[in-house]
Amino acid sequence: MTSQSEILLVEDNAADVTLLRHCFPKTRQQYHFTIAVNGEEASDYLFRRGTFSGRVVPHVIILDLNLPRKNGKEVLSEIKAIPDLLKVPVLIITGSNNPEDRRACLELGATRFLIKPSSLEAMNALSSVLTEYLPVYA
């Protein structure tokens, strides 16, 4: 078994991409990130189109809600319609804690609804949550 975790990160903001990558636990584990910067790119990845034709099944999908072209909820619905991705945890990580968004996302099958960290403590907390969904390598 390879000790590389495959992560799909759907996020349009470069600063948040860096921040979220920073939140992944620093262990001996290696991460391979595929970044989709809008909803359509995420769709291309999911349906193995264009540059994403050789995609593998990721271990975790990190999905922002406020995305250009196709919003996070639409992408989430698409993910849940693809059989080989059904068991992949989808973590929504968004900027605002809107109760309606939370309810809608959990109903659509999101694994967690998380808020983007605004402090070091919040980053640590997010780190622990991410650990729960990453594969464990001996």
Add this chain to the structure above:
Amino acid sequence: MFNPGRGEIVTSKEKVRILAVDDNAANLLALDRILKGADLEIVKAVSGTQALNLVLEMEFACVLLDVKIPDIDGFELARIIRGDELTKFLPIIFLTGLRKDETDIFRGYELGAVDYLMKPLDPIILRSKVSVFADLFRKEVARRQAVAELQKSKEELELRVIERTAELRSQAEELSRSNKELGQFAFISSHDLKEPLRMVSIYAQLLQAEHTASLNEEGKSYLTYIVEGATRMQRLIDDLLNYSHFGRLDEDLVDVDCSKVVEEILMGFKPRLTKVGGEVSCGKLPVIQAREVQVIQLFQNLVENAIKFSGKAPPRVVIDARDLGHEHQFSVKDSGIGIKPAYHAKIFDIFQRLHSREEYPGTGIGLALCKKIVEMNRGRLWVESDEGKGATFLFTLPKTVPKREAKRA
């Protein structure tokens, strides 16, 4: 004054018209001679038909009617005048050349004649009788004019009331619309402000946590200012969001157990209290009908203040409630630095602070929000305190919320 808009009305200064009806031109001339004066105008008719046309056309103070006229006989003409809505109150004086005939007189009165005069006419009597009707007519004209003016000013007043009401209504609508827009604007823009601010704040913190080694002392202190400023602004936006959010009554009224609310809040303060050796005790608090988020915010802010402003001694805070019959009175008492009475009213104003941020951090929104919440729930919030003697914040909340309000909420 003559009002051109109301042709029926003549002013008392205008000449009063008298209609004289006689087929004999000499008689008419005689009447004219006797009556013609500065304030009487004698209109002459030589037949019943002509007289009828004239009374329908213009107003007269009275009619001097010869009983014997061609076409329509005098009595018949009187009957027609009495029968018409427009002329039924027109006074008629019969002029009769016959000897006093009881039948004629009887018929005259029955038909509504007010008087009669025997020919040959006595000028003095004729003048005095006619002048009585002329005076009555002048008085009637003046009365009508007064009524018309009253009616006119009443209509003008009503029109102004209607206009003013419409104006006020549209102003109220405009105000409520702009208020709503402003609230929405504040809410949305605060949300949008939070995103870039989060970026500034988190990267400044990361820089501080992971890269201070590459900065000299001056650089490190600059970074501290950035982190502090960003943290303060985050807090400010959160508080403003809460404040503007509570302007909207879109949450349901539920039974809220205040004891449980305080218990949960105190769990949050536990690490801080342990660190400084503080103590918060809470008496038995009632279950109230309210919006839970508001109750949480209310106690959260008051307890936080009580702990924050403890001074050098470890905080001692007592939360309690009293039943005042129709309402509950809550109190949050601390043993802290206290507040001068001069500031008691001021501290509830938004953005009002009594200390520098270095002494006591805060946004100046907390107590304003508490006041807003309490007042929205028809209660009162005040403070009892003096400098150095601790402070007790008290607020009341009614036991029952009126049905109409519960529904509107």
